[in-house]
Amino acid sequence: MNFIESIKMAFASLMINKMRSFLTMLGIIIGISAVITITTIGNSIQKTLSNTFNTLGGATLELYLTVKDDYEGEWSEEEEEDMITLEMVDELLAQHPNELYMSVTQNCGKASIPKNDTVDLQVNMLAITDSQFKLPTVRKQIVKGRAISKADCEQCKHGCLVSDVFVEQYFKPNEDPIGKTLTFTMETGENYHFTIIGVMEYTELEKNQLGMNQIRNLDEIETHIYVPYHTMLKLSGKDPGEQTMSWVDIGWTNDCDVETAKKYCHEYFDEKYANNDQWEVEIFDPAEQMGMINTVLNVITIAISIIAAISLIVGGVGVMNIMLVSILERTREIGVRKAMGALNTDIRRQFVIEAIIICLIGGLIGVAIGITNGFVISAIAKAIMNSVASQYAEYITLTVQPSLTAIFVSLGFSMLTGLAFGYYPAERAAKMNPIDALRYE
C-alpha cells in the first residue's frame, strides 16, 4: 500500500466523523493561530517601526567628534583645528563619488522679505547640500521647477527653493514664481539676493507645525527658504574648505550599503585623526538603535510564541486521546484489516497519517486565522491612530507582515505534534493481535 493511498484513506476516515475531527483539531487550531497572531503582530510592529524610522530620517550616518577612549590628558573643549572640516568631507566624498554623499541642513537664521510697502514676510533660511532632496528621508516634493543641484553648491549660485505656502503669501494666484529674484534682509542687516529655482510642498504635519491652523493671517507664517550650502558659506565670508563642524551627516546611495559606508568613513577619519591626542570621529548609526528595538521585540515575540506553542502540546494530548478512543472503537476494523493481509506497518502508517493530517489541517486553519487576526488588529490600530494621533498618521505606514518563518515552523511543529502524539496510539493498533482484535466486543 503506497503513501498516497494512505493519505486518501486517512482523509476518508476523517470525513466519516467530521465533527469529531474538527473538535480534535481545535486545540491545534488555537495553538497555531495564537503563535501566528503573535508573530504577525511582532513582525508587523518591526516592519512599521523600520518604515517609519526611514521616513523620519534614519537613513544617514551621523559622524561626530568624541574624546578618544585612551585619552588621559586634561579634558578641554574641541579647538577649531580639531573639528571636521568641509574640506575633509569633500575629500571623503570625492574618494567614493557615487556611493557617499553629505547631507547638511544648516539654519542660517531669520530673514525678512518685503512683500509690499507695509508687510514684510519673515522666513527661516536653511542652507542645504544638493543631496538633501534626493533623500528618501525628505518627503517634501518639488512641485515646480527643480531642486538645488550639485552645480548650485559647487559654483555658489544664488538660486533658492521656496515653499508652496510662501508662493501663496507672496505671489498673485496665477503668477509664475520661477525666475523671480527675492531680496532677503538678514538679522545681521545684510541683504542677499536669490532667484527662485523651484517650489516645494509642505506636508500636512509640517503645515500644522507652522501653525497654519491657528494663525488667521497667512502673512504671519514663517516659511522655510532653502539655499545652497556653499553659497551661504561664501556669503558669510568663509571659504568652504575652512568651514568646520562638530558633526556631519553622511548618506549612501543604492550603489553602497550602510556597512560599506561606515567602513569608508572609518578608514578616512581614523587616518585623519590618527595623530590627534584627544579627538577622534565616531559614527552613530541610528539604525543600530532600531536593531536594539528589533532584538527586544524578537525576544518578546519568541517568548510569547513559546508559551503559545505549549498550548500545542495540550492540543497534541487531545489528538492522542481521540486517536486512542478511535482505535479502540475501530479494534474490529483493525482485526479485519489484519485478517485481510494488512501488515503492522500498514496499520501504523494509517493511524499516524490520520493524526498528522488532523494536526496539519488544524495548523493550516490556525495559520489562516492568525494572519486574519493580524489584519484585523492592524485595521483596529489604524482606526485608533487616526482618531488619537492623526497628525502623525502620514509618517506611520502600518504594515501587516506575517512571519514566513513562523508559518513554516508552526506548520512543521504541528506535523511533529501529530507524529509525536499519533505514534503511540498507532503503534498500539499495529501491535494488536489479529484474533484478539477480531474478537473485541
Next chain:
Amino acid sequence: MSNSPVIHMESVTKKYYIGEPNELQILFDIALDINEGEFVSIVGASGSGKSTLMNIIGLLDRPTDGSYALSGNDTKSLDDIQLSRIRNKEIGFVFQNFNLIPKINAVRNVELPLLYAGMPQKKRTERAMELLELVGMGDRYTHDPSQLSGGQKQRVAIARAMANNPSIILADEPTGALDTKTGRMVMDLFHKLHKEEGKTIVLITHSPELAQETDRMITISDGRIISDAERVPSLIRPDSDSDSDREGADAE
C-alpha cells in the same frame, strides 16, 4: 502436490491463561489433514473449539503446541509479515458476523485484500466490481454495510474473501445469521466456488443438513475430533442451484 495435504496438523493444542491457576485448554491433540480441493465441514457443540481451530488454520492465531504446516510450510517459523502475506494471498475469510468495515461501501470493502496486495486503485475497483457482480451484488456497489441486508452483507464478504483468488476459503458459520433461504443462497455460492474453481473450503456450521452437503464432516467435541467422515455418496442433495439463486435475487 495433490498428494501432500494443504493443511496438515499434528497434535495441535490451544491453551489460554497459561501458567495461571485458571489455565484453560481448548484444543486437545488435534491431528488433521485437509487436501487441496476438499470441501470440509466442521460441526460440534457451541464452545467446543471450532472457531479456535479455524483461526489457527487461518493464521489469525497460533497453536500453543503441536505443528501446523500450510501448503507444506511449517507455520511456526513464519514471522508477522509472512503470516500477513499468506492471509492476504492464500486464504479467504468469511465470518459469522460478516466483519465488513462500517462506513465504507461494498466496493471498498471488497477492495481491502487487493489494497494490501498492492494493486493499483483502478484495477482494484474493476476487480471488486467484477466480484460483486459474480455474487449477485452488481447493483449495490456504493452501498455501505449498514444499508445492506444480512444475506447481502455475507455475499459482499464472500466476494471479499475471493478477491485475491485464494486457494483456501475459511467460513465460520457463514449462514448462522441468515434465514434458511438466504443461507441456501450463500451455500450455493460455496458449492459453485468448490466445483467451478476447485477451492479448498472449510466450513463451520451448526446445521447438519448443510454439513451433509460437503465432502467430509469433522465433528469436534470439547476440543477433540471425535469423528471424521467422508460423505455418503447417496446423500447428494437435489440439484437446485439455479432455482435458489433466482429465489435469492428475488428476495432482495
